[in-house]
Amino acid sequence: MLKISNLHKSYAIGDSSLHVLKGINLDVENGEMVAIMGSSGSGKSTLLNIIGMLDEADSGDYILDGLPIKNLTEKKAAVYRNKFLGFIFQSFNLINYKNALENVALPLYYQGLKRKERQKQGKFHLEKVGLLDWAHHLPKELSGGQKQRVAIARALAANPKLLLADEPTGALDTTTSYEIMEFIQQLNDEGKTILIVTHEEDIAEMCKRIVRLRDGVIMEDKPVNQVRASQYV
């Protein structure tokens, strides 16, 4: 599904440059659920952003589902993001003047689907996250957990191959966090490949594999016994 080899990335800070990723090698198979861990500054978010084509690597190879991701034009990157990737953010990133259904349907708009079809699929995914009754509410009328579920529905709407979550529970309390994780585990059970960036051990334990980063290199890459979130809910 995902093959990364010898990936480097540095950021210019004033005159000097900060080497954030120093040769990352990572393979992710179909159906995996991987936690990327590390303290802040370890490069974990940068890695996720490069995987998500939100950012570009300086050197190294990145192959997603057989497609080399390199020197993409803005247009091509947009098409790939839309087709292959679903994003879940810590701060939800819903568009505040669009209601839940419109938010969920937005990726479908960029896929060029007809309005009717968008509405239908949007409703289907909202139902999947249990928020069909909230379809016409604005984000500000939803709780944090509900917002994240709308965001998950939106990430799923385009039927992506890979789901990328950047601290998906970072803005939520423990109970809600576990509810969200339970749902993400469910998606993985259904066969979705999922990458989660987190710095919380308990969240990482709920994945099937943990990759630990420190100072831009992978320190540890091990499979774990998945803790089911359902037991806490």
Add this chain to the structure above:
Amino acid sequence: MFDIDLWREIFQSINKNRTRSLLSGLTVAFAILLFTILFGIVNGLINTFEEGFKDDAINNIVIYPGETSKAYKGLQAGRRIQLKNEDHNYILDEFGDKVEFMTSRVMKNVTATFRNEKNNYTIRAIHPDNLFIEQNEIKEGRYINQRDINDRTKVVIIGRMVEEDLFTKTTAVGKYLNLSGIQYKVVGVYTDEGGDDEERMLYIPITTAQLVYGNNDYVDMMYMTYNPEMDYDAALAFGVKMEKKLKNRFLIAPTDQRGIRVQNNAEGAKAVNAISFGLGLMALVIGFGTLIAGIVGISNMMIFIVKERTKEIGIRKALGAQPRQIISIIMIESIIITAIAGYVGLLIGVYVIKFSTPILADYFIKDPGVSNALVIGATLTLIAAGTLAGYLPAKRASRIKPIVALRDD
């Protein structure tokens, strides 16, 4: 390329962000409103101004004789100066190339009678050039011509108001009019933009008047227009020189202000031209000023809007929006707001001008108004500016890496 979904997106964005839309709309509407009103008022001033100078040719010079106020060369003060035909010819001989048109005048008050209608009028006995000096328009028939002068014909050209006063049931041309006991044939009717009084004059050949009213060659005053190819300074110099020569001819002291007066419109014309130019410049400055204020306003709004929407743009890009789609959504929104707001500003401006016209008339502002083409041009300029002002930030926004936009909390 009509994409209903794109328009739906845009109208949702406008509608859901009303404060933002209203504020940017207000900037544009206000700019166009000010533009319309200020331009209208300046136009009104120019109208008033031009109307005030419609009567006579702008390059007029008038020569009035008077009484000397100073003793000079053995002659006493208080001597009456009388102009004659020979003085007319003297000026033409002396300054022929500087004179465009010239007429001498004899004035006479008469009672005009036609059938049962009767009224008092002033006769101006003139040369044919008077037509151009007074800027009369011939409505019917003809004007005084050189043959009338040579033959001392008893013909009269009457003003439009005279015809209305006296010839109530018939037309005037061809009829005989009794002027204080002498029959004149009406050969023409003229109009004059100088007002009703100017259209209540009777024009007869000067030679006829000299024969009938005194059998002499006296002239009451002389009118001329200077050669319009001369600039103001040359025209002023011409007036001064002519006054000097005439004083010399009539033995009037050079410092005597009363013996003979040469009133030169070039002095006024210079001021008129300066004021006209000034008003035009004012209109231009106001127009550009409001437009630039509007453009700056829109540009600010667009930069602010793009800034405010940075995160939304990041989200859209993460979800698969292409740069072109980002640019078009922002730009079309800006164009729609500018166009609608510009139209509203234009409507309000036009109505404000329309309803305040009677009030403004008291302040020497006549028929204020702006041509549609001008205001539409201004609105289009603003739309173009809004487009350009929107394009640059939108272009930049479309290039923002989504990760940067999303980090911007």
